Amino acid sequence: MVTTNVVGIGVSPGRAVGPAVHLPDAVAEPPAGRRLPPGADRQAAVEQVARSAAAVRDELDAAALAAEGDAAALLHATAAMAADPSLVADAQQRVRDEHLVPERAVWEAADTVSADLEALGGRMAERVRDVVDVRNRLVAHLTGQQAPGVPVRAEPYVLVAQDLAPALMATLDPQRVVAVVTAAGGPTSHTAILARSRGIPAVVAAPGVLDVPDGTLLLVDGAAGTVTPGPSDDAVRRVRALAGAVRTFDGDGRTADGHRVELVANVGDPAEAQAAADSGAQGVGLFRTEFAFLDRTQAPDVDEQTAAYGRVLAAFTGRKVVVRTLDAGADKPLPFLHAAPETNPALGVRGLRVAQERPDVLEDQLTAIARAAAAHPGTTTWVMAPMVATVDETEQFVAACARHGLTTAGIMVEVPSAALLAGPMLAHARFASIGTNDLTQYTMAADRLLGAVAALSDAWQPAVLRLVEATALGGAAQARPVGVCGEAAADPALAVVLVGLGVTSLSMTPRALPDVAAVLGATDLATCRVLARRAADASSAADARAVVRAGLPVLDELGL
Incomplete structure (x- = not known):
């Protein structure tokens, strides 16, 4: 159990207090080599892949319509990947040629796409997280599981994760998720950029945070890059008092002595x-x-x-x-x-x-x-x-x-x-x-x-x-x-x-x-x-x- 401060990189300023809630585990990998039973309708399985891809695409597009700016753009981009012809066609071909069940075919096709993106490096490698997110959503849809998503809790909380797919980060409700802390990521990752755009305090590259048990009260300082488990009552009161303050911009940027910026x-x-x-x-x-x-x-x-x-x-x-x-x-x-x-x-x-x-x-x-x-x-x-x-x-x-x-x-x-x-x-x-x-x-x-x-x-x-x-x-x-x-x-x-x-x-x-x-x-x-x-x-x-x-x-x- 972590009792001392966890230090990472502050990427979205602001302070927030809430219990730690870990992002649930991803959808489990379907067993390797799992195939359709003899006599199964392979064409029906092929069509099932296409229907699931279209359904996931539509869900993400619907979420994009309810979002704005970068969040909407990222959701639309992830929706497009869900229906990516190369991913869908590869999965369908694996069903036809290897008789794989649809969820295993999707998993292996996504692995191929991810490897290709990793090889390209740079921002294309960043899209691997999108592929994994889409893969998990497709497998969940094909197997009747709940799609990956943000935990639902009665009280606002601090979301703790290894990393967050852009499509997931883009849908966070700042009233429900008061701060985000990830073990991976960097100052210019999509997690960081979206956290800033949504006004959610965030710390990334903080690996020790994964050892913090669920429910532990955390004070997150998104500017200093610190995460404090079990903060003092005084610190909690101060953060919550400041959270109630609303600042606005009067349209006139200047320093204290009138220098215009x-x-x-x-x-x-x-x-x-x-x-x-x-x-x-x-x-x-x-x-x-x-x-x-x-x-x-x-x-x-x-x-x-x-x-x-x-x-x-x-x-x-x-x-x-x-x-x-x-x-x-x-x-x-x-x-x-x-x-x-x-x-x-x-x-x-x-x-x-x-x-x-x-x-x-x-x-x-x-x-x-x-x-x-x-x-x-x-x-x-x-x-x-x-x-x-x-x-x-x-x-x-x-x-x-x-x-x-x-x-x-x-x-x-x-x-x-x-x-x-x-x-x-x-x-x-x-x-x-x-x-x-x-x-x-x-x-x-x-x-x-x-x-x-x-x-x-x-x-x-x-x-x-x-x-x-x-x-x-x-x-x-x-x-x-x-x-x-x-x-x-x-x-x-x-x-x-x-x-x-x-x-x-x-x-x-x-x-x-x-x-x-x-x-x-x-x-x-x-x-x-x-x-x-x-x-x-x-x-x-x-x-x-x-x-x-x-x-x-x-x-x-x-x-x-």
């Missing part, structure tokens, strides 16, 4: 736009356009894209929207791009590099963005490209935007070369936005989705902070704004550091805006700069986090 929202699809606007966000710092391309056998046409982008621009009349062009390819392949498999997808053809092979995709997208911007003149439209690594790429992208009348073109800073060359790049681009998730991955040579290197995949790493500083200095030299749109911006303590390093805007999930605004509003610019220097000069991510948190008593006052 633009606080804007990340938006993943048009369905999120109005909620982000209503949250008080000063605009959109990252509009991900991938939503329009997902699960497509061919690229959406210009008219379709124009209409979709226009819905986001319409929600932010009088404000700014930064549209990121398609970030896909390699580890995020799209069928219509016909990208060849790559040995190391994280270092392959993705982002702006896709335009070298398919310039029509970028040209159509810029045409659609320009038309949407012209149709919504009350919204300030900026556009930026992902995965820019050289000055030449910057020049080419800015020129392409100019041909479409898009005069405010910028770049994403996601690789060290872009941070180190920020000055020369921003002599051409009008702004830069730092994607801290990928910048951390490439700086630390640590797969952002691999739990074994989660400690390295942390934006608090001093090397990453120094590259943020180099980018901000490059922007200042050219009088260009530099923002952050990675997950780091949603961490209130890290937000202070980013501002101290010279960042001018922070883009995040709308749920994080009130907390970030509150901490910045209680901290003057001089303190931001002092703490930023201490963090950048620290010897480790843990030391950087600790020294900054020690210098921000407001975090404890606010329960962050």
Whole structure:
């Protein structure tokens, strides 16, 4: 039994108290080699696989319709995998050729798909959890078992698990699950991203938590990354008192001494736009356009894209929207791009590099963005490209935007070369936005989705902070704004550091805006700069986090 603190990586700030409830065991593996009895109707068994796949797909799609934003997108993606022709056809073939019972055929087919994804590495390997989730749902449906899901309890609780499939994480009710703690995962895993977007305190990469018995009262600190079994009565009262406080954002980001910091929202699809606007966000710092391309056998046409982008621009009349062009390819392949498999997808053809092979995709997208911007003149439209690594790429992208009348073109800073060359790049681009998730991955040579290197995949790493500083200095030299749109911006303590390093805007999930605004509003610019220097000069991510948190008593006052 664990009686001391469990330490992991805090990925979604906030504190919560509740009894530990472990995620139930997955569906048991059907016995190997189990076959249909002699004379059984094999065609009926083949059709049973298809019916179960369709039923699971429909269940997930229905859940997606009740969800929003990233949660809805992930549920739809998992639903598509449930009906994936390669998975279903493989399972059906095993029934025909090997006479396997449907549930065993599905299990073996899923193993094959999982092995193929593991071999691809990167974000494709992350989809293995989706395959396992779909496999378990299919086997449960085929065998008449209850589908994998979140435990039902009379009182709110802390969900404890080895890891959580995105489809499961996306359906969590924050009123029922007050915090999440997983033994695996990393700061930029889907568990972390969805927890932040849903406002659920979360700690990942905390292996000792699996030894905590069910029912043990836990105090979870999603910022500090600690899980305390059996907290004191005083600590429990304080957490519950703070949980009742409701913070809002007044739409004016600033430090205690009036230094302006633009606080804007990340938006993943048009369905999120109005909620982000209503949250008080000063605009959109990252509009991900991938939503329009997902699960497509061919690229959406210009008219379709124009209409979709226009819905986001319409929600932010009088404000700014930064549209990121398609970030896909390699580890995020799209069928219509016909990208060849790559040995190391994280270092392959993705982002702006896709335009070298398919310039029509970028040209159509810029045409659609320009038309949407012209149709919504009350919204300030900026556009930026992902995965820019050289000055030449910057020049080419800015020129392409100019041909479409898009005069405010910028770049994403996601690789060290872009941070180190920020000055020369921003002599051409009008702004830069730092994607801290990928910048951390490439700086630390640590797969952002691999739990074994989660400690390295942390934006608090001093090397990453120094590259943020180099980018901000490059922007200042050219009088260009530099923002952050990675997950780091949603961490209130890290937000202070980013501002101290010279960042001018922070883009995040709308749920994080009130907390970030509150901490910045209680901290003057001089303190931001002092703490930023201490963090950048620290010897480790843990030391950087600790020294900054020690210098921000407001975090404890606010329960962050």
